[in-house]
Amino acid sequence: MVTAALAFLVLVAAPAASYQQALAGAPPPVVSVERGAPSCAAGCMSAIEAVTYASYLGTKAGVAGIFEMPVVEVGQQNGMFYLNSETDYRDRNCLTVAMTPRAMNDLVGTTDLADIRERLRSRRVIVNGIARQVRINFLNDGRPTGKYYYQIHVRVGDAGRVRIVG
Numbered sequence: 001m002v003t004a005a006l007a008f009l010v011l012v013a014a015p016a017a018s019y020q021q022a023l024a025g026a027p028p029p030v031v032s033v034e035r036g037a038p039s040c041a042a043g044c045m046s047a048i049e050a051v052t053y054a055s056y057l058g059t060k061a062g063v064a065g066i067f068e069m070p071v072v073e074v075g076q077q078n079g080m081f082y083l084n085s086e087t088d089y090r091d092r093n094c095l096t097v098a099m100t101p102r103a104m105n106d107l108v109g110t111t112d113l114a115d116i117r118e119r120l121r122s123r124r125v126i127v128n129g130i131a132r133q134v135r136i137n138f139l140n141d142g143r144p145t146g147k148y149y150y151q152i153h154v155r156v157g158d159a160g161r162v163r164i165v166g
Helices: 002-013 016-024 047-060 101-108 113-120
Strands: 062-070 073-077 080-084 095-099 124-140 143-156 162-164
Touching (some): 047 062, 047 095, 047 143, 062 095, 073 113, 080 101, 080 113, 095 124, 101 113, 101 162
Parallel strands (some): 095 143
Antiparallel strands (some): 062 124, 073 080, 080 095, 124 143
16 A cells, blocks of 8 residues: 555656656656756656646645746736746646746846746746645635636745746
8 A cells, every 4th residue: 555655656746757767666867956056857847747746636735846848928916926838827737937026036137027028938947846736716806706726836936946948
């Protein structure tokens, strides 16, 4: 029973390319870190993999890893900046990097949304963090309606965990 649970955890936490390696007991793929910034080798997870694994875990846990994703859209709400892997942030396949203003300023040198969009949209980023399922409540006059949906977020408070690669 314990072996089955461990195998499941390995499958949920490991990127797709390393399933066979993980099950065979082989070492995980190499993921390098250059001056503290994440860098991808064979071990990075795509946005779809991160969303899939985090959705399996629900709100109970998150998926720790290094994620590579395109920045398709950029948004801002309640002081946070959001980098989305899909045009519609509500898309079930969207991975969202939620960044504090300080982290965003350290990454791109500004907190102006138009400048951030210009600098990051259509680029690729690599993020070191934990992908977690976050409940988003629908509001009416500032009060929850009882309706909700889930997004998958990687929260970033330190720009050193993000690298712009393309």
